[in-house]
Amino acid sequence: MRITALRCLVALMVFAVGVGLRAAESTPFASLAKLASALSENDSDDALEYFDSHMQSYGQIEQKLEALTAQAEISCAIDIVTDVEANGVHKLDLDWFMQLKSQIDDSQFERRRERVQVEMRQFKNVWKITSVSPIAIFDPLQIH
Numbered sequence: 001m002r003i004t005a006l007r008c009l010v011a012l013m014v015f016a017v018g019v020g021l022r023a024a025e026s027t028p029f030a031s032l033a034k035l036a037s038a039l040s041e042n043d044s045d046d047a048l049e050y051f052d053s054h055m056q057s058y059g060q061i062e063q064k065l066e067a068l069t070a071q072a073e074i075s076c077a078i079d080i081v082t083d084v085e086a087n088g089v090h091k092l093d094l095d096w097f098m099q100l101k102s103q104i105d106d107s108q109f110e111r112r113r114e115r116v117q118v119e120m121r122q123f124k125n126v127w128k129i130t131s132v133s134p135i136a137i138f139d140p141l142q143i144h
Contacts, residue, residue, distance in 0.1 A: 028090045028120045031127040037096070044069040052123065052130045064138035072100040072110075072127040072141050081115070090120045090127070095132050096137055110141060 031050050038046035044065040051061055068074065079095040096116045102108035119131045 026122070026125045026127065027082065028083065028092065028127040031129075032080070032092075032094070032118065035129075036076040036078045039065075039069070039074050042069040042072075042074055048075060048128070050128055051132075052121070052128045054133075055130050057132070057135055061132070061135055061138055064140060067140040069098070072102055073105065075099040089130075092118050092120065094118060100139070100141055102141055103125065108141065113135060133137060 019133055037049040038050070040043075044062075047065055047069075048062055051058060075098065076119070077097045079097075081093040081095055083093075084091045094116045096112075096114050098112045100110045100112065114137050116137055117133050118129045120127045122128075123132050
């Protein structure tokens with residue numbers, strides 16, 4: 001009986017720690033880090049998971065990300081300059097940096113660094129971007 005009770009206690013502690021870790025990972029900062037990682041892995045599908053599919057510019061962002069990840073090797077970093085939270089909405093000012101290297105022409109290389117404003121809301125424990133400006137940060141490379 002003591003072994004069973006001990007096992008239940010250990011299982012409960014593991015579950016509580018796991019839930020706590022998931023809750024800690026569910027922040028706007030974690031979602032932005034995962035977005036930067038998905039872009040750096042040229043994975044537009046994973047990157048799009050951090051955008052609200054009901055946002056006004058979602059279709060444009062989807063097209064731009066698919067084109068960009070198809071044509072360039074991406075290295076992405078996103079730094080948070082400011083974060084203002086009110087009523088469950090985070091308004092963030094981001095310093096967004098991307099290095100883009102053409103997959104077709106090794107000599108074509110572009111660096112983009114831009115201040116980007118986003119709003120984020122939580123949907124089913126995932127923080128998603130509900131608005132982004134400017135979306136030009138996701139423009140495909142201009143082939144010369």
